Every structure is written in structure tokens, then in C-alpha cells.
Amino acid sequence: MSGTSGRLLSLLSLLQARRDWPGQVLAERLGVSGRTVRRDVDRLRDLGYPIHATLGPDGGYRLAPGTDLPPLLFDDEQAVALAIALQLAATSGAGITDGAARALATLRQVMPTRLRHRVDSVRLTAIPQAPSSPPVDAAALLAVSDAVRSREVLRFDYRSDQAQADGEPGPARRVQPHHLLARGGRWYLLGWDLDRADWRTFRVERMVPRTPTGPRFAPREVPGGDAAAFVAARFKGSDGDDAWPCRGEVLLDLPAAEVAPYASEGTVEAVAPSRCRVTLGAWSWHSLAATVARFDATFEVVGPPELARALDVLSARFATAAASFDHGGTTDAGPRSSRRRAGHRTG
Template identity: 60%
Template structure:
């Protein structure tokens, strides 16, 4: 049986995971009697937690949202999860400093045992280097402003610079739908009213105009899933599928273990100790051929024909770039063999 303090913490964790709990279920989970559960509920109410009794045949309890902040209680797993999230989720963003301050604040109110445990947890999230001339990250205030407009379902007007060195277009007018994070950048998913199509906008390149426009009835996002939609758009399709527009299959003269670390989201199948099959996708056939060519080994194209054509076009392009006529290059090869 739990001690009173640890049992209260376990009870509070259970109340936060479900809307309603019956007294019998809580007693069974905590290995106590229903009478003990009732006493513990009274103790939590005294600490400021708004717990109401649910009427019904079996009765039960519900943790409501309170107006005052009661003492924060975290079990070991929650403390570790918060530490990892605050150390990694905000890296390279405008809220990184706020996340660091939040972690410092939580550490101060944790008991010595938990504080010692999270002090031993050192996680470093490495942000990819920014492109030359890249724009600053979106500010926390801008994210909050966009979130408010999305929640209010109001049309948004803003100036937008599509590239680091590009000038702003005419003001855009959209129906904002979602804020998403993709590879350390925030994006706004919205219905572009003049263009009558879905668009994704880098948030750090948005400069909102005021006032906002009229309210609107949200449209249904293609596919219904914002994660799949954004993934599909960045892979060059219409957002209704996450598949790459171009996908090919080859056999590489390399062990599968040497290919897997660099195959990204490709599928690698081991054929023998020195060969493997690779199925990979890209936004174009030329891009796909280039991605496969970086393995620097013998390649056998299984299909489709467009991939083989892309390899031939790249070979001719590279030969011209090297300023070696293909006929002479072939002759040199024969002479060397002789």
C-alpha cells in the first residue's frame, strides 16, 4: 500500500488521465478501500484541487479546471518527461529561453530526490545549421497572435516575403487553419482566398496586418489529417497522400547495414552479404537518381523506366560538365583495358 503522500500523487495522476473515475476503480488501482479514496479526495480538495462528485449508480469523481493554481505534483516519469521536453522541444526557437527558465523554475520546487535525478539527465538537441541569409525564428508573440486568429476563425491579412532575399508580395488574404512545426520552423496552414487553394506559409516571414477580416466557416483539409497534409505538401504532392511523387527501386552492391543509416525513409532489403534492394522516393526523378548515386557503388535499376532515363540524363550532364566527350571517354577506357 502506498504511503499517504505518494498515494495522493498517484491519485492525482489518475484523475488527470480520464474525465471520470468511479470510486471502485480508483480503489482497485491504488490497492486501498473506497473509504480511503474518499478521505484522499477530501485532502486534495483542501490542497486546492477542484474535485467534484459525479452522480450515478456507481458514483465517481472528476477533476475540474480550477481558477487558482494548486501545488504542482509530478511523479518520477512526469518529471523526466518534462525535463526532456523542455531541453529538446524548443531548441533553436524563439521560446528556447522561456523553456530554459521554466525548467529552472520547476527544478527549484522539486524535492531533492527528483532534482538529483533530473540533474543527471543531460540531453542535447542539435539544431541543423541555418541556411545563409535565413530569417529569424518566429517570435512567441507572433505564434500567440496567429493562434488567436485561428481559434476565432477570422480571416487574416499579412505581408509575406517568400524567400530570404525576396521582397514582399501584395498582402495575402487567407483563412488560417493550423500552426505546425516542421524541421525547426513554424508554418501556417491556410486557405488562400484569392488563389482558391491551400497554402503553407513560413511563420517567421509573416507580418500580420490589422484589423483581421470577417469570421468564416472552416473548410475541410484535404485528407482530414494536418500532419499527413503537411508531409505530403513538402514531398511535392497535393497533400492528400504522404507518398513521394517519384519512387524507384534499385539494387546496390553494398551490404544492407551500410545503406540503412543513410536511406532516410527508404526501405532497405538485404539480398546477400554484398547486395541489397533499396526503395526510395523523391520530389523528382532527377532528385531521386542523385540521391541514389551518392551511395558511390554499382547500381542496377529495377524500375520504373523514368528512373533509368534520369540516370542517363545525369550521366550525359556530368560528362558535359567534365568537358570529356562521351565517345573519347569510352575510348580511353578501352585503351586502358588493353
Template identity: 60%
Template sequence: MNTTSRLLTLLSLLQMRRDWPGAVLADRLAISHRTVRRDVERLRAMGYRIEATMGPDGGYRLEAGSELPPLLFDDDQAVAIAVALRSATVSGVGIEDASLRALTTVKKVMPSRLRHRLDALEFTAVPRADGDRARVEPEVLVTISSAIRAREVLRFDYAVQATDDGAYRPSRSVEPQHLVTHAGHWYLVAWDRDRDAWRTFRVDRLTPRTPTGPRFEPRALPTDDVAAYLQAQFRGSTSTAWPCTGTVILHRPAAEVLPFAGDGIVEDAGPDRTRLTAGSWSWIALAASLLRFDAELDVVEPPELIDAFAELSARAARAAVPSAIG
């Protein structure tokens, strides 16, 4: 290998693992220990911070530096970065322009074979329906993340929320636990010190205040993990299960029901029949959701679902009667 190729190979090896014995590097590159030392010095001159370790098994370690030097990626890493950058334009974080610039930079230095792979991977990143209204600034994410890591109380102004007594309390003081992205939105899961309870906050609605508060000891979430906790919150439940679950027989083939069943359980119940077990946050909501299949149905269980269909039918009948307005 010429010097340039050898340096690139050496840099790639140093990025693969934390410590490299000098003898192993010399063997992998088929060069002398002295040449390894010279090449390391060349990389240091380019801005790479490479520490030397002493002893019989002494070697080299690539450390983080004060500036970002050129990086090397294997084929899969390069494609993964390009896909992530393209998806980042609809992440809800204010990095759209930076993501597009970074993607352009990455593609410029890609070998043609990788550009062809990336161009062949066609997909469309669809933004949220609420557009810029849910935009989150990168500085806000960094501030929240830093408070979580440091275990420091976070104070912030929140979009006006009515309290139980009818007053408004926009300022909040919480113990931040988790920063989560879900369905195009960013959420903060935290222990609300004012309400003495777990709360989930939309990050695009909060403005951090400085400085942060005192340190705190982390608390255990009510469920096994943050994903399960959020799932329960979105379902209006205290567990990952829907608070209302029922079973019906739909007069449609299972193949036509399955694509639209969501997290429901679909079972083939014979010719043009499907047994569907599904859940929702209320019985009325469950009954209404089952009507989306545009098919006759028979309620199997429970009786509460039958009552919900009766109430829904009465509401529909009232809505079908024209009424004078104004």
C-alpha cells in the same frame, strides 16, 4: 497525515479528474466530510478555484482561476515537463530564456530521485542550421492560433514573393486552417483567398495584421490529414507518394544500405546485394540520390531512371572538363 500532507494529497486528487464526490474524497483521505470542506477552504485561500456541486452526489471540481497557483505533478509528469522545457530552447519560438528559467524552477523543487532521473537522461537539442533567421515570436503563434480557432480570415504581410505576372504581392488574405511544426520550422496551412488555392506559409516570414477579417467555413484538405498534406507538399506531389519512384540493385550489403535509405524499401538480394526502391521529386534527383551509397548499381525499373542516369553522366562528364573562367 498532517494537514500539509493531506492538502497536497487532496490537491493531487482534484487535478486527476474533473469531479470528485465529497464522500469519495473523505474515504480516500480517511477523514470526515467536515474536514474535507475545511481543507477545500484552505486550498481556495491559496488561490485554487474549487467549485462545490450540490445534490446527493455533490462534491468538488477544480476550475481554472485568474492566476497560476502552485501545481503538483507525478514523477513521470515532472520528468516530461523538464524534457519538454529543455527541447523548447531550439523550438524556433522566442521562448528560450523563459524555458531555461522554467526548467531551473522545476529542477529546484524536484525530489532528488527525479533530479537523478533527469540528469541521467542526457541528450542534446540541436537548433536548425539557419539559426535565428527562422525565429518565431510567441505572439505571432497565438495570433494565428486564435484566428484558426475563431475561423476568422487572417491578413498578414509576407516575405516578398513573385507572382506569375512578375509583380510582387507581399500582403496576403487567407483562411487559416492548421498551424504545424516540422523539422524545426513553423508552417501555416491555409486557403489563399487571392489565389483560390491551398498554400503553405513559413510562419517566420509573416507578420499578422489586425484586425482579423470575417468568419469562414472550414474547407477539407486535399489529403486525409494535415501531416499527409505537408508531406506531399515537401515532396513536390499532390499525394503522399513520391512523383518519381524507381528500383535498383546496389552492390552493397543490406545492413550498410538500411541506415541511409530514408523512407526507401530495403530488401536483401543476396551476398553483397540490396534491392532498394526509393523516390524523389524528379528522375534526375532520384538518380543523384542513389549515387550517395558509393556503390555500383543496376537499374531494375523504370526506363525513365535509366535515362536520368545517362543525363547525369553527361552532366558529370561536362563538369569534369576544365573551363576558362573570366
């Protein structure tokens, strides 16, 4: 690479690294005169880079947004990070899988051999986490995001499951949009519902934004100050902290190593080679009781009493369901064999 070409790439890399650069500092970093820096800036402008001169005692330069997308320059770490992020686009639920694949192919084509080998070593197949959920329309996602950024009231039709099945648009809503969040392959809007005077969470793939948007609003403080924690708590059925409203403890007749991979957010403590103490949470006591039962082993309830009562209720329901079933022709393979059939290997 010639000295001029290499210097232009170095200059472009510096301009992309921070907002403002004094001309003299650029000259010192590149080991050239201020006059050469001015000429190189003009060359980059001819290539389509919108570089603005800044005023002040020292004078300087700023790489600004333009009307077209000029060639970009990434360092090694940025290029690899971008390639991995593009491969994970299928898990985002944003409906950009095809666009991300084309972008990755374009990026890979212009990568130097050493970077291409690094990216190829982490080639992966991204599995969407919520395959039953339709992808979010990119235009709707942008409309919601713009309203959040602009602090403008968002008007939209919200399609419930029944409305989607009937082909109906769903009820109209008026919301002050505060945060756009991604969770488990789905996108959610957290906003203040003007008609219900309360915080609400909406699935973006069910939203049909209306135009124009409403008036601007002053943002409110999300309870607790953390939008992600607030929404996570709502998913757990809690109106307060990000914690399950129902928590219980049992002694399970299984080795801790067998239980730990399936305990999710719970804690597992070994108390004997084939016995462990498990603390779990759920949105209701009956859900917690069912969660404990799924380990397919005998157990002892440590507490609280609500968990024991929920187990009594489920026991009666299970007994009734089993009594109503015709067992003719069925076989019992035993609890251990059924667990092995239903499970899977982990690394």
C-alpha cells in the same frame, strides 16, 4: 509532512487529475468526512487555487482556471516528461529556448532528490534541425494559433526570401487558418487562401500578422482528412497520398548494412553479401537519379525507364562539367576513401 499538509496535496492531485469530483467521492478517496473536504477546499482557495463548487444531486468541486498561476503539483512521470520536453525546446524553432531553460531550472530546484537524479540522467543538448531558419517570433506564433482556434480569417504580410533580403514586408495575404504544424524545427500554417481559392502552406517565421483579424469562417475538410499527411505529401511534391511522386529500384554494389543508415524512407534488401536491392523515392526523376549516385558505388537500374533516362541526362551534364574543369594539381583518392572521409560514425 503533517496529516493536514499531506491531505491537501492529495486533494490537489485529485482535483488536477479530472474535471469534476463529487464531494462524497473525494471524501472516500481521502478517508475523511465531507465536512473535512470542505475545509480543505477552503484552505486551497486561500492558497490561490480557484476551486468552484458544482451543483447537482451529489454536489462536488472543480479546479478552474484562475487569474494567477498557483503552485502546481506533478506526479513523478509528469515531472520527468516536462523536464525532458523543456530540454527539447531548442529544436522547436519557437524562439522559447531561454524561457524553457529558466523553467527547467525552476522545476529542477523544487524537485525531490529522487526525481532530480532521474532528470539529470537524461540531460541532453538539443540541436536545432534547421539552423539556417530564423526562430519564430513567439507573439506571431500565438497570433496564428489564436486565429486557428477562433476560426477567424487571418490577414498577414508574407515575406519571401527576396523580400526579407530587401527589407520589404512582402505581399498581403488573406487566409482561413486551419492547422498549425511543426516540422524539422520550423512552424507551418495550413490554410485556405481566399485570393487563390486553394490550400496553401506558410512558414510562420515569414508571417507578420495584421490586426484585427477578419470574420469567422466555417472550417473546410482537409483533403484526405489528415492535415499532417497532406502537408507531408506537399513537401514531397505530391498532390495526393503522402508518397514520393517518383519511385525507382536499383541493385547497388554495397552491403545492405552500409546502405540502410542512409536510405532515409527507402527500403533496403540484401541480395548478396556485397549487393543489395534499394527502393527510393524523390520529388523528380533527376533528384532520384542523383540520390542513387550519392551512394558512391556501381549499380544496376531495375526500373522504371524514367530513372534510366534521368541518369542519361545527368551523365551528360556531369561529363560536360568535368570536361570544363582544369584537373591540374588534383589527385584521385578513389571512391571508397572519399566516402569514408565524407561519412561519419553511427551507433
